[in-house]
Amino acid sequence: MADKDVDMKPLKLDTDVANKDKESKDAAPKKLTPAQEIKANVALIERGVGSMEPRFAHRALRNLTALRKSLTAEAIAQAIDENLVKDGPAAKALKPHLNVSSSMDVDTSTASTQTADLPETEMYLRLLLIHHLLSTPTEQSRKAALTLAKESAAKIQSLNRRTMDPIGAKIWWAYGRAYEVVDPEHLASLRPELLAAQRTAALRRDDDTQAVLINLLLRNYLHYNLFSQADKFVSKTNFPQSAANPQLARNHFYLGRIKAVQLSYTQAHTQFQQAIRRAPPATTAPGFYQAVHKFFIVVELLMGEIPERQMFRHVVLEKPLKPYADIVRAVRAGSLSQFQTTLQTHAAQFTSDCTLTLLSRLRQNVIKTGLRKLSLAYSRISLRDICLKLHLESEEDAEYVVGKAIRDGVIDASIVHERGWMVQKGYEIEGTSNGEGLGVVGQASKAAFNLGGKSRPQGEALVRAEVHTGLMRGYGPEVVDVFGRRIAFCLQLHNESVRAMRYPLNAHRKELVSVQAALEREKELSREVMRGEHDDDDDALGDL
Amino acid sequence: MVHSAVKQIHGKLQRAFASSSKDTTPLLAQAKLDLIQAGLLVPVGEHREQDLSYARDILEIGAFWSIRVRDVPAFDRYFSQLQTFYTDYQGVLPPSPRQYPLQGLNLIRLLTQNRISDFHTVLESLPPETLQENPFIRHPVNLERWLMEGSYSKVWNAREEAPAAEYRFFVDSLMGTIRNEIASCEEAAYNSLPMADAQTLLFFNNQQDLMQFTQQRGWQPDLIRKVFTFPTKADDKAAEIPSRKIIAQALTCAKELEQIV
Incomplete structure (x- = not known):
């Protein structure tokens, strides 16, 4: 299954612990234990709920990947004890999943003093627990993860809290993953549930969850090769542009695959390029990086271009792309037999990569390249x-x-x-019957033919002729287009950065005060200067 | 009982279809009505497996019949209704022996209508091994490949190898498309072409058809030298100035700049 390949780790986390410490008030030593990290994150989440700022939750989720690897049952149990009300409903629901003896000594001073749990905190701990259960290889715990994820997803929907959105999105993702791990045969049965959730998320303007759900659905459709359904789905939904980078990268990847099947190679090419740019560094998520590059190369070949050789020397890409390098070689040579044998030897690999049908479309390109070579070599x-x-x-x-x-x-x-x-x-x-010798005309170079062959429009308005020649020099409408695109991009970037600026509440007052002070200072200064000038004058007079 | 009505009409329809009698068309209309009443035309909710397979059979007969009476839009409708049975009820129903012939027919239809991107989308959704092994699918796949690389003679020869009688109908209309393709290639590739060769290249059996066809395309016959010469096309279109586009671009730029300053 291609799932493993495309599985992408969420974000290049910033393990910059020092940076985080500045935010969470307690200045802890450099290396935190998982339980401490969870605590710091919970503090962030609580702060986010208090100030209605989603960015705190985003920050808490940022080190999820790193945390996921270091999680242990004990750490989660400790975190539950510390952050949830003891024996409250939330803690009770989670505890049975951890077979840790409850005799853990909990320092009562660190235990939660709140009377009721924040649902966000509970969900965060649930999320950690799901990931932990998924990483344990037993069938039983995976099933437990699935039920827990299902339960959590339902709970999030019934709670309908905006501060929950970032965590909710992660829970949905974990749910999709759990389903794939536990029940890969019946993925189709997950679809109605995802569709319903997607509708709800769209109505609640919950961008994070929507992005995740759209990607899960696309993945689901593509798993069954339902390209027309996927295409219809894409045309009916708007992928939120504010989504996180990994989700955007995935979305670009899926869209690219759809476009490639529909023969819109140029569009597919742009999508894959975007996916590569948005993807986390190659060493962090090698599977995704490789999968995108495979499609990227195929599409580039279908467009009649030859991919850069450098790509095949990349540390992460070199080995998995070997079959594709062979294909590229065959296409470059324009040899049909070489192409066919390469296709046959690596057929199994290409089938598992879902690129076989795309590659078999290359046949005509191979023929064309071959013909081109011949036509260049022989008159x-x-x-x-x-x-x-x-x-x-x-x-x-x-x-x-x-x-x-x-x-x-x-x-x-x-x-x-x-x-x-x-x-x-x-x-x-001249005159086909005369087969002897080449005409002198034949010496005319090809380039000369191209330019000379096109007659200038006669009797046209002057401007038109200018555009026509401008085209040849590279000043035509194409250039206008390219510049137009660039300008649009710059303007969009500007607008986005303006929108991304944050204005904390009441922060402007501070600024007002400082502005007032600055004005005051300025006045002072000018007064000083005035006085100084007078002094100078006096001095000058005095000197005289 | 509604379901018995479906069963009854299913039996009648099958007999009529097998003998290809004229009754099939009115019977199909009646069958569809019965299906709607039983809630089976677009199945919603739970149904018995037997009923579903009756519904599928009726729709399949409808699809084949619409090809026989040369009604392509009707085929289109039947086929899209059948999609539900082929994909969503895959696990419930036993696979139909007519599924692949119909899917192959659909592929050829897309090919004749020059909907190549749809063709490939459908192709992608089929299991990869059928592309090579299933004769009904292999036929359109090969046709597409030959068309794309330009091996028109292979397409012409494959005309006789159609795996089902219904394929003929599409193959004939495919030939029309091919002739036009070939003709447009010849216009570009040759300076002049002997008449006899043109006849073989375009797969015409007699000169009369050839003359009629070439007249439509505006080829000039030179009866003394027995060659065709092609009308020279004015391919040098004067470059247009996309004034509207440029104005629109300038205006948006001005607007955005205004906002910044």
């Missing part, structure tokens, strides 16, 4: 030789293939049917 070549060199089945086929290539503008040539050969443009012989 005249018989169809029979073309047929032999490209391993086509019959001369008749070759004639049609060449004809199509000429019409599609792949090669600049013509066919002389009576003689059965292909002639490079510019090398035609």
